[in-house]
Amino acid sequence: MKILHALEEITDGEPRVFVLGFFDGCHLGHQAVFKEAAKLAEEKSAGIGVITFYPHPMSVLAPDIRVSLLQSEEEKAESFRKAGMDLAVFIRPTKEFLSETAESFLKSLADIPGIKGIVTGDNFSFGKGASGNVSSMKSYFEGSDVAVVTAPLVSEGGKVLSSTTVRTLIEAGKVEEAAKLLGRNYTMSGDVVHGFHRGNDLLGFPTANLRMPDARVLPADGVYATKTRIEGKCYPSVTNIGTNPTFGNSEKTIETFIIDFDEEIYGKSFTLEWVKYIRGEVKFDSVDALKAQIESDIETAKKIFF
Ligand SMILES: Cc1cc2nc3c(=O)[nH]c(=O)nc-3n(C[C@H](O)[C@H](O)[C@H](O)COP(=O)(O)O)c2cc1C
Numbered sequence: 001m002k003i004l005h006a007l008e009e010i011t012d013g014e015p016r017v018f019v020l021g022f023f024d025g026c027h028l029g030h031q032a033v034f035k036e037a038a039k040l041a042e043e044k045s046a047g048i049g050v051i052t053f054y055p056h057p058m059s060v061l062a063p064d065i066r067v068s069l070l071q072s073e074e075e076k077a078e079s080f081r082k083a084g085m086d087l088a089v090f091i092r093p094t095k096e097f098l099s100e101t102a103e104s105f106l107k108s109l110a111d112i113p114g115i116k117g118i119v120t121g122d123n124f125s126f127g128k129g130a131s132g133n134v135s136s137m138k139s140y141f142e143g144s145d146v147a148v149v150t151a152p153l154v155s156e157g158g159k160v161l162s163s164t165t166v167r168t169l170i171e172a173g174k175v176e177e178a179a180k181l182l183g184r185n186y187t188m189s190g191d192v193v194h195g196f197h198r199g200n201d202l203l204g205f206p207t208a209n210l211r212m213p214d215a216r217v218l219p220a221d222g223v224y225a226t227k228t229r230i231e232g233k234c235y236p237s238v239t240n241i242g243t244n245p246t247f248g249n250s251e252k253t254i255e256t257f258i259i260d261f262d263e264e265i266y267g268k269s270f271t272l273e274w275v276k277y278i279r280g281e282v283k284f285d286s287v288d289a290l291k292a293q294i295e296s297d298i299e300t301a302k303k304i305f306f
């Protein structure tokens with residue numbers, strides 16, 4: 001899949017239909033848009049491309065607001081690749097770009113060499129003040145050979161599924177419910193970094209500390225059954241996210257005990273899948289009490305996996 005950063009960089013003239021949106025998380029609603037695009041692409045004998053942004057436009061419009069996301073740019077690109085796309089345009093939003101009128105954005109789309117269609121969800125809006133919508137887009141392209149198709153909105157429990165809903169569930173520790181809406185477990189990737197070395201030396205449970213990812217949605221503090229993917233293999237594991245109140249750390253960490261695993265992995269990169277919340281983080285009176293609880297957490301995780 002080719003990656004570009006501005007609409008003007010699309011010059012190959014390949015016939016393509018484009019999906020439009022931010023697509024944070026590539027949840028089931030977004031996947032419905034991808035499926036609709038695959039159908040239209042087949043009818044038009046065209047490829048599929050995506051026009052999206054990175055970073056989130058809100059971080060440009062209101063730099064003081066911290067925007068936490070469900071996927072890094074690389075993870076999102078991987079989801080697009082899996083959906084069969086051959087081009088992803090990650091526009092780098094600027095204040096000027098975001099203040100463009102809806103009409104001017106439509107003109108930029110019409111000017112893309114080879115464009116055969118546009119697919120969005122029914123609730124897609126665009127342009128300054130989000131003044132453009134699906135019906136203004138349909139009117140603009142009427143009579144041209146660019147088809148505008150919308151995917152019906154996917155709902156869950158009577159509510160339209162959105163990235164915002166998934167973020168809220170994860171922040172509340174409800175990673176299982178989030179997984180149902182994402183169609184996969186919530187994941188995070190990064191390197192194994194050094195912690196305080198208490199895990200192995202003091203507790204007898206070595207933990208792989210994940211480098212704290214930048215601008216990502218974090219599950220609520222607590223202990224979770226997780227899966228750890230490292231060098232092509234997947235292991236059951238148990239993860240603590242929080243400040244280790246027993247030791248009074250000042251910074252939040254994400255540390256994982258991988259079950260039945262004994263390898264040196266400092267500096268290696270791994271992917272964590274958040275499967276199920278087990279319990280909240282507790283301040284224990286003694287190291288022995290914490291050790292006993294970690295043993296019990298491992299047994300709970302084993303019951304979930306085996
Ligand atoms: C499964 C699991 C559960 C944990 N639960 C708690 C907890 O409830 N309270 C706490 O203070 N620390 C908890 N910890 C974190 C330990 O305090 C931590 O592993 C230890 O301080 C080692 O940290 P280090 O990797 O920085 O050396 C837990 C760790 C694991 C692996």
Ligand SMILES: Nc1ncnc2c1ncn2[C@@H]1O[C@H](COP(=O)(O)OP(=O)(O)OP(=O)(O)O)[C@@H](O)[C@H]1O
Pocket residue numbers: 020021022023024028029030032033119120121122123124125151152153154155160161162163164165
């Ligand atoms: N539930 C859904 N069903 C079908 N299409 C959707 C759904 N949610 C979003 N889309 C479409 O997917 C594209 C990306 O939308 P967007 O990134 O705004 O998603 P969102 O989940 O609504 O995010 P947020 O919660 O941040 O507003 C748009 O074309 C949008 O219309």
